[in-house]
Amino acid sequence: MSRRIVVAPVTRIEGHAKITVHLDAGGSVESAQFHVTEFRGFEKLCEGRPFQEMPGLMSRVCGICPVSHILASSKAGDMLLGVEIPPAAVKQRRLANYAQILQSHALSFFHLSSPDLLLGMDAAPEQRNLFALTGADREFLRRGIRLRQFGQRVIEMVGGRRIHPGWSGPGGVQHCFPAAGRDEILGWIPEALDSVSLALDRMKRLLDSFRPELDHMGNFPSLFLATVSPDGALEYYDGAIRIVDAAGNVIAEDLDPRRYFTFLGEASEQGTFMKFPFYRPFGYPQGHYRVGPLARLNVAKSAGTAAADRELREFKQRGQGAVCQSFHYHLARLVEMLHCVERIEELMADGELLGDNIQARAALNRREGVGSCEAPRGTLFHRYQVDRDGLMTGADLLIATSQNNRAMNLAVEQTARRFIKAGPDTEPAEGMLNRLEAAIRCYDPCLSCSTHALGQMPIRVEVLDSRGRLVSEFARQSE
Amino acid sequence: MNALLIAIGNSLRHDDGAARHAAILLRASCDAEVRIKTQLTPETAAEFAGRDHVVFLDADAAAAKVSLEAVRDVCSPASLTHTLGPREVVALARALYGFAGRAWLCRIPARDFSPTPGLSPRARSGAAEAARRLLRLLDQIAAHSPSAPPGDELIDSLKEDAGTQGPRKTV
Amino acid sequence: MSVRTLEVDGRTITALEGQTVFSAAWDSGIRIPRLCHLGGLSEAGACRLCLVEIEGQKKLQPACLTKVAEDMVVNTATPALLAHRRLIVELLLAERNHVCAVCVLNGACELQDLAAQLGVDHVRLRPQYPSLPVDLSHERFGLDHNRCILCTRCVRVCDEVEGAHTWDVAGRGRNSRIISDLGEPWGDSGSCTSCGKCVQVCPTGALFSKGRTVAEMRKDRGFLRYIMTAREKKLWIS
Structure with a gap:
């Protein structure tokens, strides 16, 4: 008979995410799934409201990446108006997006993933403690916190507030960028570049000790989807969609993100409410694709900034065609952070950023608008329908975390197969459980916001026997 | 005495605003630094540098009554979520910012976290009681040596002192 | 037009005959809260936020609709009135969907x-x-x-x-x-x-x-x- 191991965070309010590993009678992994309740409700909330309100409303979807939702929503609004917004507004939006990717990646790498990376996957819980870090590592983590602060500060300067900035809307942005802010931002740049470079060096040196994780913790072929600039370089705000396969071949390019629903479909699977997006011409599951840092580096031909270009060339050497290891999301994140800092510095020298023509005024000119951008976790799409007066009649959000859904499932299953060596009656080892989490952490999924959970979601592990009875149970983070 | 009080919560999520309410009461009746945060972030840890005492206040669905306890430093840093709790922040502060003082968590019982402003009567009285308890804690800290942080006996004495004594200052 | 003298919140103020308590108070720097009154428009007495206590009268009166009278004694900010006003604002906020955000x-x-x-x-x-x-x-x-x-x-x-x-x-x-x-x-x-x-x-x-x-x-x-x-x-x- 088969046995089921459930790794389930328990929320005190609503929403849930868990890992379920099905073992066969012999204790080998039969299959594994990662479940998260898809976020719902925002689409319903929008109905009957003016589309101009959407950026403010959508910024509440997520506390980590409000800027992404504001940008996608503003761009959908731009399309409803049928306008091309002034250059100053574009530059402000770009600046905020780079800053947000920087701060989000800093949180993911330095705060969430560094314990795995610095202390190792097999460290016992009592050693998986920040006190175990050396003095140099402590400075390393302090730098990570400062990087996040830098990103937050830039967002605050553009948006006026640290979170939920309501500065951008259909047609442009609300305030001119404060010229005096440039010196402060430029003052941060040397330290930020230094910190990211240190992290890159450190990460590359660490890679050798993570050979099993590289090879078996989510190493599988897939398509990769991301936005690119007209010359095929990294692009986060506005561009065309390109898709490459595991061998690095371009499968599709110049796809219009505003027509995403024509080439991206959503499949359903038994046992979870979450959808599984796929590239329509390939069908499901062959058409499943990954988004986010790894996908962007696989898809882009170049970075477009000097230091990031060097790192990107080196990064591309790590795969045959595309880099397929989920573990390399971490390294990809660092390359992106370098690129973001470089782009922020560039924008400080760009006079257009300070322009005072920041709003294109127009009446409603279309009944459907789509906005997309590259969010920290991948390509984000907002699609709105409005009535003749501009009141919302429908909204569809395709978020990065759901596009990586199948990839996270595959990563969990592969990790379970490789690292779970539980017999029928033995408890799973700490290192195994940690790797299951780490496999998902590569994708830095936004669980707390996608489930609307309030407070912490501690990881609880349940071991169930073949009849579904609880054999053992243990929790991490018992608060 | 160099104490920092951090109230955590969102007043738009009903009883989640209990700690914020307690913080407002505390600000009116003591000199300690009181900060209100919707949530804890890694940067919060940097604010602990050089503090002798840090006290968190939080609404808690699992708490049966107002409680005051020491925050344990040992934590597993691994998490799938982007939220931080007092234990993680204290651990970060100790590991990264040389925080060597004591940390407490005051829990305020709360049940309803629905998206409406306002507090249930229970959370409101819990917030008032929490504020009274913390004022006493601050007094007792001040009564001890200003340099040496009080030891476990203070925590023990506070545990027994479960709100039976009248408040010294009116809250 | 003759002048009337009255007391508002302990201060003696003068007003023109026919002036409302609201505008007399306002002219003397006593700002009674209001949402429906607007200078230049007729009075509606719709929001009830300007309710005041007038000595000798049991009922609260809307200042925007009450004419001044000689020796009238008016209180505009007693604890009871402040509590009423808070409740009125809460009623307004609870009645419809005021999502400031x-x-x-x-x-x-x-x-x-x-x-x-x-x-x-x-x-x-x-x-x-x-x-x-x-x-x-x-x-x-x-x-x-x-x-x-x-x-x-x-x-x-x-x-x-x-x-x-x-x-x-x-x-x-x-x-x-x-x-x-x-x-x-x-x-x-x-x-x-x-x-x-x-x-x-x-x-x-x-x-x-x-x-x-x-x-x-x-x-x-x-x-x-x-x-x-x-x-x-x-x-x-x-």
């Missing part, structure tokens, strides 16, 4: 300012969450019933100043709604001159200029005084 007038709203001024940091009443429409049929302006507090400033300014009387109130009690003409969409109104006065006098984000996003709109609170002074005194000063 996505409102065009966030940061410049009279209701929001008054709530802050009165210390309304939470609403003790159960929100009603009515399902109310938004009318965006007008080319330039929008009406969001969710944010309407039925102060009727729009009704009065349209009738008394613009002379169009596009707006009126339909329904009773909780079903009361501002309507244009006989209830058709604003954009189809035959009487509306699109002058925008109603939008400027509206204390909340219920009436707004289209195309504005969150917290982006600011209303011109001085325009009515300007045109009324111009009309009545032939003085074009702002």
